[in-house]
Amino acid sequence: MANLSAVLFGIAIWLALFLGSPCAHGAVAKQSGRGTDARQTKGTPTIAATPERVEVTAASGSTEIGWNTGNGSTGFVFVTANGREPVLVAKGPEGSRVISWIRTGSYIFELYGDAERRALLATVTVSGVAEPGSPPRTGLLHRQLRWLLVAVLFAVLYFAVYLSSTGPQRTEFPAEPTTSPQPLHVARNLLLGLAAFICVDGVVFHTRLYTSILAPDSYAGRMAVITRAEKHRASSGLKEVLVLGDSRMAEGFSAAVANELSSVAGLKFVNVAEPACAVNIWHYVLREVDPTGRRYWAIVVPYGIGFEPNSADPLRISMAAPLLRYGDCFNFASAFQRWSGRFRAFTACILRGSAFQSDLVDFLEHPSARARSVQLEAKTLHSRDVYKGRDSDIVGTSYDPKTGQVTLPPRLTEAQREAVRDSLVKPSQSETQDFLRMQRDGIQKILKRYSASPTAIVLTPVPRGPFAGLPGASMTFHAAFPTVPTQKAVLSLPEQTFDFLEKPEYYFDGLHLNAKGRQGFTETLVAQLVGHLQSADSDGQLHSDSKTVAGRFSSGIHGSGNRSSRDNHISNKLMNEAN
Known part of the structure; x- marks a missing residue:
């Protein structure tokens, strides 16, 4: 009897969590095979809504969102509902989604070229207008289903409490009111139900049972696909170099170009960088693809790649979810600044299914479409391998850091103009400090993991932007890697290595390199690594002392005329704190 009541409590907990999720109320975009004008447009990024004016009745209305980046690159569709926080609803070079939860108000759908919402490509506004009429059949069914689940929840709770008594089971109600001499074990059965729920979540979501069928175009799905493919990839027999990073x-960086350039030197590059993959996720990526900590000859770790807004917390948690374990709950949660982010991160480690709610609802609504998309996993990986970058640039754009004045050429589209302006927004001091701490802690975790490994850690800067000093992207070496004594051999490339790329001709927006810049960055990075092969010992380990490296770049920072005084101030402050 106790086991039965425990199971009932587990069901009650599951229903409560499911009902509390907005995903259960139809807050997930549905896939659709119908095309739109946006899907048929080539060359120019577009996004369209059909219709843009939605008649909302008692339940909700629907509209179809179609988008196309115009050049085959990955696009990210975000929606801002009535001034709330932007939420990702779709991802891919092109496609369409039926949004079935439009209510009275304004919904701004924006197509971005990156997950950090820096490069705005196109936008469309959908207006929900209240109109008299009968509610749609779909909305009515959703409302009926919701109330049915509420009724089931109360019924389950009632019978769980009723069956918690340790006395003999009653087969009929007594004629006179009686009281049981046995105490009700409500707390005990509640704990048993919670334990049963956690076990079910572990069996379903902490194994490959569900992660193998995640939507390949979602953040969690792409991370699962990339890490799974790399984990099971056979060794090439060469000196393999893994490249980490975000968008x-x-x-x-192009692994294909790098492998072509370094074939004579016996190197093979593997790029697992992925949009929205922040520095606090890299440690878990390495743990997944390199369990022994000795698989790679070197690991390239970028630093100074800009700040991460707190609004991106749900996105980062969802992306990291396929890699998380129970023991990560405290360490992973501590990487987030807001308590809401910490709670979500902690919950995702214990109940991983909480991070897959949207994906699960989409799977239940479109099982056939999900099955077809999962079968295209090899195609997804191939598209990453053959991607050559974007051809557009922002030549003619100039920025004066003293006055904050930005000049944009007439040929740029409105989306390009807004993307450049957004990239010039200066983060607050607290946001900057939070990001520096997250980046420093993330890099230190990687160094600690490989402290006893022959794998060399290569710290590399990235171009700061097309104007050689973007407010949110200029981070110095010491800010990310202060002079903390360590026995780990670290190769750090000079901060000025990629200064020649900090020009508008090498960028397609305010943060990301275009195809020309991609080629130059890859060639330079490979040349730097191949040049240090002369210092490699017989077992393939690079010689470099972290203290010497830090001291060498300390003089390099202060000797660089185009480094801002604000960066030096942050760097010196962190160095003093570290010492």
Whole structure:
């Protein structure tokens, strides 16, 4: 009897969590095979809504969002509902989604070229207008289903409490009111139900049972696909170099070009950089693809790649979810600044299914479409391998850091203009400090993991932007890697290595390199690594002392005329704190 009541409590907890999720109320965009004008437009980024004016009745209305980046690159569709926080609803070079949860108000759908919402490509506004009429059948069914689940929840709770008594089971109600001499074990059965719920979540979501069928075009799905493919990739027999990073490294580094250039030197590059993959996720990526900590000859770790807004917390948690374990709950949660982010991160480690709610609802609504998309996993990986970057640039754009004046050429589209302006927004002091701490802690975790490994850690800067000093992207060496004594051999490239790329001709927006910049960045990075092969010992380990490296770049920072005084102030402050 106790086991039955425990199971009932587990069901009650699951229903409560499911009902509390907005995903259960239809807050997930549905896939659709119908095309739109946006999907048929080539060359120019477009996004369209059909219709843009939605008649909302008692439940909700629907509109179809179609988008196309115009050049085959990955696009990110965000929606801002009635002034609330932007939420990602779709991802891909082109496609369409049926949004079935439009209510009275304004919904701004924006197509971005990156997950950090820096490069705005196109936008469309959908207006929900209240109109008299009968509610749609779909909305009515959703409302009926919701109330049915509420009724089931109360019924389950009632019978769980009723069956918690340790006395004999009653087969009929007594004629006179009676009281049981046995105490009700409500707390015990509640704990048993919670334990059963955690076990079910572990079996389903902490194994490959569900992660193998995640939507390949979602953040969690792409991370699962990339890490799974790399983990099971056979060794090439060469000196393999793994490249980490977010969208700036994903757009800026080409593994195909690097392998062609370094074939004579016996190197093979593997790029697992992915948009929205922040520095606090890299440690878990390495743990997944390199369990022994000795698989790679070197690991390239970028630093100074800009700040991460707190609004991106749900996105980062979702992306990291396929890699998280129970023991990560405290360490992973501590990387977030807001308590809401910490709670979500902690919950995602214990109940991983909480991070997959949207994906699960989409799977239940479109199982056939999900099955077809999962079968295209090899195509997804191939598209990453053959991607050559974007051809557009922002030549003619200039920025004066003293006055904050930006000059934009007439040929730029409105989306390009807004993307450049957004990239010049200066983060607050607290946001800057939070990001520096997250980047410093993330890099230190990687160094600690490989402290006893022959794998060399290569710290590399990235181009700061097309104007050689973007407010939110200029981070110095010491800010990310202060002079903390360590026995780990670290190769750090000079901060001025990629200064020649900090020109508008090498960028397609305010943060990301275009195809020309991608080629230059890859060639320079490979040349630097190949040049240090002469210092490699017989077992393939690079010689470099972290203290010497830090001291050498300390003089390099202060000797660089185009480094801002604000960066030096931050760097010196962090160095003093470290010492």
